Amino acid sequence: MTLDATDRRILKATASGLPLTPHPFEEVARWLFLPEGEVIARMQAMQDDGIIRRVAVAPNHYALGLATNGMSVWDVADVQAEALGAQVGALPFVSHCYLRPRALPDWPYNLFAMLHGRSRGEVEAKRAEVAALLGAACRSNEILYSTRILKKTGMRLAGEG
Structure with a gap:
């Protein structure tokens, strides 16, 4: 087009x-x-035609009072990752959830889910909910906390700001 x-x-x-x-x-x-x-x-x-990838809400979680945001990463059995990822992504406190290839031996994680809360304690409680949902299919996990917003912009046309 x-x-x-x-x-x-x-x-x-x-x-x-x-x-x-x-x-x-x-x-x-x-x-x-x-x-x-x-x-x-x-x-x-x-x-x-693929010119617009998607129309979606991109909330500013900080402005909503959700000042603690953490990217949780999970080492989930590959055969269950897609189905479990869909369940994690459906949780109301997860803004985005996706699968990525592992980078072995240093990075065993294949499931990523951004968690939001008003405090670290709240985010850790939500992390525990995700861990319970994943159960024995999850071998390990970590959480990487945000310190600032890096990007909140939409599409830009080539040659235009």
Whole structure:
């Protein structure tokens, strides 16, 4: 798919995220003097063509009072990793969860899940919940705590800030 001027306007208008309103696509359409249905259809076409990978919420956990964030890493039996990862990812306190190849012998972990809480104690309690869910399929785990937000930006078009 080739981007036309209207597609570029939509991408530029949404690069920092959708507006936090009850009808965000309607708002974007108003900004661009387009019908809401056209904005939705064009964004769907761009997503279908791989230009937009996904439309998702990227909350600022610090602003929500969840100042303690830890990437938990788990050494889970490979045959169970996908099914267990789906269960971990469905937990309400996990913002993202994914599988990665191990980097043996130094890094045995293949399941990653970002945990959020108001304190280390709260995050550690959530880590214990994940450990209980994984049970005997998990051989070991660690948690790496965030010290700052590194990225909270959307898509950028080549040659544009």
